[in-house]
Amino acid sequence: METGFSFEVKWRDADLLEIRISGWNGAFGGSTDVYVPIGGLKNAATKVEGFPRHPLDKRELQFGVFGHKWAGGAVNMLFYCADAAGHALIEAKIESEHGGTPKAESALFFVSVEASAIDRFVADLRRLEADQSGTAILKAS
Numbered sequence: 001m002e003t004g005f006s007f008e009v010k011w012r013d014a015d016l017l018e019i020r021i022s023g024w025n026g027a028f029g030g031s032t033d034v035y036v037p038i039g040g041l042k043n044a045a046t047k048v049e050g051f052p053r054h055p056l057d058k059r060e061l062q063f064g065v066f067g068h069k070w071a072g073g074a075v076n077m078l079f080y081c082a083d084a085a086g087h088a089l090i091e092a093k094i095e096s097e098h099g100g101t102p103k104a105e106s107a108l109f110f111v112s113v114e115a116s117a118i119d120r121f122v123a124d125l126r127r128l129e130a131d132q133s134g135t136a137i138l139k140a141s
Contacts, residue, residue, distance in 0.1 A: 003140035004111060005077075005092070007041075007125070012132045017041070021063060021075045023092050023111065025140060030094035030107035032073025034064035038129075041136075045125035048079055051118050052088055055081045066095050068104060073097045079118075088113045090138075114141045 003026050011018040015038060022031035040063070048059050057080070064074035074095045082089040089112055096105040117139045124136030 004113070004117070005090075005121075005138040007128060007136040009128060009133050009135075014038075017132060018072075019063065021073075021094065023075075023094060023107075023109065025109050025111045028107055028109035030096070030105070030109075032064070032075060032094050032096050034075055035072045036063055041125045041129035045122045045129070048118060049122045051079050052081050052086050052115060055084045055086050057081060064095075066093075071097075073104075082112070086115075088115060088118065112141045113138060117141065 003024055006022045008020045009017055010020050010033060017036045017038065017040070018033055019036050020031060020033050023029050044061050047061060051057060051059050059079040061077045062075070064070070064072050066074040076093045078091040080089060080091070081087060089110055091108070091110055093106060093108045121136060121138040128134055128136045
């Protein structure tokens, strides 16, 4: 996988999408399957649209629920600026599916991204929501 994030629709029904979210920064990464309600990808796109507006701008996305009592994995992505020049960074935590056991694997890593890559990712998420199939990519810088 190239550095960045990939959101791929694995399964769908009338209420939910199962999305495989993978992330990799060249040294660390992870992948998990999460359940996202219909409309969830569109909402995520709206939350990160236009990031960053200023150096103190922060946005957060969460998919799935962390902890062994819930089905599926979880992903948290915190978008923020690494410096006053507005260089964007994502702090990502990915937790694997744990099958009802108290043991889950997780990864915490950071990925640098350009604002233009976020704009393309927003468009990809909206297309993924509309088509309910395919892949959305957020490329690292």
